[in-house]
Amino acid sequence: NAGVTQTPKFQVLKTGQSMTLQCAQDMNHNSMYWYRQDPGMGLRLIYYSASEGTTDKGEVPNGYNVSRLNKREFSLRLESAAPSQTSVYFCASSEGRQGHQPQHFGDGTRLSIL
Amino acid sequence: KNEVEQSPQNLTAQEGEFITINCSYSVGISALHWLQQHPGGGIVSLFMLSSGKKKHGRLIATINIQEKHSSLHITASHPRDSAVYICAVDSWGKLQFGAGTQVVVTP
Numbered sequence: 454n455a456g457v458t459q460t461p462k463f464q465v466l467k468t469g470q471s472m473t474l475q476c477a478q479d480m481n482h483n484s485m486y487w488y489r490q491d492p493g494m495g496l497r498l499i500y501y502s503a504s505e506g507t508t509d510k511g512e513v514p515n516g517y518n519v520s521r522l523n524k525r526e527f528s529l530r531l532e533s534a535a536p537s538q539t540s541v542y543f544c545a546s547s548e549g550r551q552g553h554q555p556q557h558f559g560d561g562t563r564l565s566i567l
Numbered sequence: 568k569n570e571v572e573q574s575p576q577n578l579t580a581q582e583g584e585f586i587t588i589n590c591s592y593s594v595g596i597s598a599l600h601w602l603q604q605h606p607g608g609g610i611v612s613l614f615m616l617s618s619g620k621k622k623h624g625r626l627i628a629t630i631n632i633q634e635k636h637s638s639l640h641i642t643a644s645h646p647r648d649s650a651v652y653i654c655a656v657d658s659w660g661k662l663q664f665g666a667g668t669q670v671v672v673t674p
Binding site for chain 1: 569571597598600607608609610611612615653655657661662663664665666667
């Protein structure tokens, strides 16, 4: 069972470059999420998608865009990367809306911006 | 100030010891989650609870809604329990995470 798959696992960017983090789930879940994790801080929600065709801002959306391509895939885009976006990014999915069902996490993407 | 506080931040125990991790929160919630993050970075959901107590193997989670407090207990700890344990509260659609507790269990 693949669960939640994130690509790439590691990436180094230069300031100003753009990139897209990919996430796919094979559990037929309705809701998908993007989080960032920084040292000494809890996971923080960037964007979420409660269902196919909808997306909403989370706690720290600035500098990011998302696309819910279909029920399986939810991508996160950095249009112009900044050093403050150096972080570990996690994608997650759940059967129902946020918090009312267990969330299943990908293995994370370690992103460094120089 | 984070609305979800975990204690301790770090914990070292010897194999076989009983471990307790605490989580206090300041918002009204509809559910509380305990997660485990392995040294390699992967995160798995351990428990979701809204009242009382849940048990899975050597892990026990309790919650006191009135006191806005939850605990995660690990009985007969083992080195494979070494991980970061994360508390997260669901405040009616908004999930907020604690900073995590780093647990190291030595043989």
